[in-house]
Amino acid sequence: MIEFREVQKYYGDYHALRGISAEIRAGEFFSLLGPSGCGKTTLLRTIAGFEDISSGAVLIDGKDMSNVPANKRPTNMVFQSYAIFPHLTVAENVGFGLRRDPRSSAEKARAVEEALELVGLKGYGPRAAHAMSGGQRQRVALARALILKPKVLLLDEPMSALDKKIREQMQVELIKLQRELGITFVLVTHDQEEALVMSDRIAVMFDGEIAQLADPETLYRHPNSRRVANFIGVMNFLPARVTAESDSHVALEVPGLGPLEVTPDQVAAQTSGGEATVGFRPETLTLLYEGQTASDREAPGVIDEVVYYGDMTYYDIRLDGVSAPVRISMRNVFGRPVLDVGSRIRVAWSPGALVLFR
Ligand SMILES: Nc1ncnc2c1ncn2[C@@H]1O[C@H](COP(=O)(O)OP(=O)(O)O)[C@@H](O)[C@H]1O
Ligand SMILES: [Mg+2]
Structure with a gap:
């Protein structure tokens, strides 16, 4: 499409x-x-x-857009600031782009009502725009863009001004709306969680370049660099020494975890030429409780910090022989106690969940 x-x-x-x-x-x-x-x-x-671009090309639907002005492109944009006219009614805002549309005013009114229904604002047309809440204004902006039936909807941080609860609700509604309409959505966001929740695919950008373009699960599980790994979620890093290497595996020595092997698909695609490190997500390790044995490997350590979130507890663990703490997240299953700082514990971990950066 683009x-x-x-x-x-x-x-x-x-x-x-x-x-x-x-x-x-x-x-x-797409995010x-x-x-x-x-950028x-x-x-x-x-x-x-x-x-305007300095060089290169942007194509939409196979057509070079170099000489196509904004109002002739099959795109429409929803801005961070909504850009709602406060002195107009909701219906006037939504119908704004139809000013020069040759349809009768009755037909246009119907189109406005349809667009409002799409975004969950059926019946709100006569209200004053300034009397709408932040979340409702965002919907008005969305309806105003959708009424023009773009092939591509461009969204620039449309939810960044909303409260967390309303933002999460809007995210789900936007996903549903996109599925329903089947049009291409391109969302700009600095919120990694928002991108993971909403996107079919994500382009992670740093310094005017795309660092990695993939679906959410691939980005999370197989980040191609430490920078991407750090930007998406939390990742623990431990220094590693490569001891042997073949086409089918890389053997490592990792202080705190011991000797281990990873397969080539666990090696991050981009090499930085620096020291090798292994990365692992907080949920890929598990605290072993009294009497539990590991189905995978085990490593001993001591609890350095406990952060309780209600549904989850985050533990910072000092593995024996490692100075930097490692973060582990545990779901607070009913009946399972939250452990105290200073407790000696064992953690279970799986070599298959590691990513090697080198
Ligand atoms: N009109 C402009 N003139 C000069 N520099 C700009 C202009 N627009 C953006 N920039 C610069 O280009 C970089 C990228 O901006 P932008 O695309 O807005 O970033 P993002 O949306 O990722 O926050 C920033 O450093 C910004 O200051
Ligand atoms: Mg921006």
Whole structure:
């Protein structure tokens, strides 16, 4: 649906997009994820036609967009700030883009009502926009974009101003809406959780480049670099020494975990040339309780810190022989006690859950 070919963008001598090449498929929920300033909005605006590119090409539906102005592109954008007109009614806001539409006013009113229904605001048309809550305004903005029936909906951090609960509710509704409409959504977000929850695929961006483009599970389980691993969720790192290597496995010595082997699919694709480290997610280790034995490997340690979240407890563990703490997350199953700082414990871990960075 959308293709970036070696897209470069300079603001003066600031290099904002550094050779972006990627494809966004028709009907997918695609996210651009990265820290503030990495170029997400700039890249999104090149799709909409709000931003000229310095070189390369942006194609939509196979057509080069170089000479196609924003209002002739099959895209529509929902902004971070909503850009709702407060002095107009909800219906007037939603129908704003139909000003020059030749349809009769009755037909337009019906289109407005349909769009409002899509976003869960049926019957809200006559209300004053300024009287709507933040979440409702976001829906109005969404309806205003959808009424123009774009093939591609571009969303620039549309939920960042909403409270956590309303944001989570909006996320679920947006996923449903996208499935229902079947149009391509491109979402910009700096919130890794939001990207994981919503997307079919995610492009992780740093410094004007795509660091990794994959589906959420691949990004989480097989990050191609330490930087991506650190940006998506929490990952523990321990220094490792490569002791032997063949086509089928890499043998390692990891202080705290001992000797172990990983398979080539556990080796991160990008090499940095630095020291080797193994990474593992907090939920891939388990605390062993009194009397429990591990089905995998075990390592002894002591609890350094306990953070209780109600449904989960995070433990920072000092494995014997390792100075940096390792974070482990445990679900608080009924009847299982929360352990105290200073307790000596054993943790179970599986070599298959490790990622090797080198
Ligand atoms: N119109 C502009 N003029 C100069 N620099 C800009 C302009 N727009 C964005 N930038 C710079 O380009 C970089 C990327 O910006 P942006 O795409 O807005 O990042 P993001 O959306 O990922 O936070 C930032 O360093 C920003 O300061
Ligand atoms: Mg931005």
